[in-house]
Amino acid sequence: MVAIAIEGLTKRYRDRRVVDGLGFTVEEGSLVGFLGPNGAGKTTTLRMLLGLVRPTSGQALVYGRPYRDLPDPARVIGAVIETMTAHPRRTARRHLRMLGLRIGVGPRRVDTVLELVGLTGAADRRAGGFSLGMRQRLALAGALLGDPGVLVLDEPANGLDPEGIHWLRGFLRAQAAEGRTVLVSSHQLAEVEHTVDQVVIVARGRLVAAGSLDALRARASGRLHVRSPQAERLAGLMTAAGATVRMTGHDRLEGPLGWSEYVGLLSAEHRIPLFELREDAPGLEEVFFRLTGAGGLGEAP
Known part of the structure; x- marks a missing residue:
């Protein structure tokens, strides 16, 4: 309600x-x-x-x-x-x-x-x-x-x-x-x-x-960062599941926020080793400044 x-x-x-x-x-x-x-x-x-x-x-x-x-x-x-x-x-x-x-x-x-x-x-x-x-x-x-x-x-x-x-x-x-x-x-x-x-x-x-x-x-461009010796294979599996993935190195890729648990399950299911799995989620303050372009907060008249 x-x-x-x-x-x-x-x-x-x-x-x-x-x-x-x-x-x-x-x-x-x-x-x-x-x-x-x-x-x-x-x-x-x-x-x-x-x-x-x-x-x-x-x-x-x-x-x-x-x-x-x-x-x-x-x-x-x-x-x-x-x-x-x-x-x-x-x-x-x-x-x-x-x-x-x-x-x-x-x-x-x-x-x-x-x-x-x-x-x-x-x-x-x-x-x-x-x-x-x-x-x-x-x-x-x-x-x-x-x-x-x-x-x-x-x-x-x-x-x-x-x-x-x-x-x-x-x-x-x-x-x-x-x-x-x-x-x-x-x-x-x-x-x-x-x-x-x-x-x-x-x-x-x-x-x-x-x-x-x-x-x-997520709207403020936070990203999921993954490092694996089989990054390309993992990228293919993520793409097939609907994620937008970008390779940033031979063993590194970036994906959308909210996929970390799913990527962990994928790596376990397909025996893909992970060296790094982290979400670079911006804090509320960063989100606020990106969305408003403001330099401070205060009250309206």
Whole structure:
């Protein structure tokens, strides 16, 4: 089932298009990274999804409905678009109880989300003394109050130390494993690569690529490298099986990503010795720069 659908979404500010006919879907229960360079339109897209910005054209849907038409939105979708600003003299627990009153959530759920984000020990501390990382956790707790099926998070790792980032990675994976849909915007490409299953990459307000990390790596020209004294024979067997193979030396060949296991089975079946079998798969950062030509990441206006 599609949890989030972005359909022909466009946002124009005077003569400038921040989002330009953008379209993609996020399946229920998936963990998706939303990536793009400075001015790509990521934050504007998320704001339109949450009903905070009106699209010039197109639509952003949650389970087939615009946010404004959701009967109980806090129980469907939770979001962290900017670090939540609690009153500095209010404790974390009191802040969440005030939010809970708005959506009909009681103290028990407040205690549950405090534990989920690791703030139980700081629940009665005033928010004004929180670090940036603790404020991020508090914002995440607020997004979880209604026990929503969809989470939309903008830069949730900002301000977290390495331990906090490790915790966040496991937390997001656990949310997806429980069936939640998680769409996370981030500029920390190396961290995203170890967290998400799918990515959506945008540039200049348009979709550049969407899909699994493996598929995008293959699209970015990663290759399988094989060295064998019977390389030509192995190349023939691979070609017969449908692979596009190129000889790069008398004992070396290159093939497509994803064939390493099959090549290993071929070599065993036909008694072909292998001296080298490795996949030169580009990392997410390399894929990103190849697809966007960007020199950095940041947020859209």
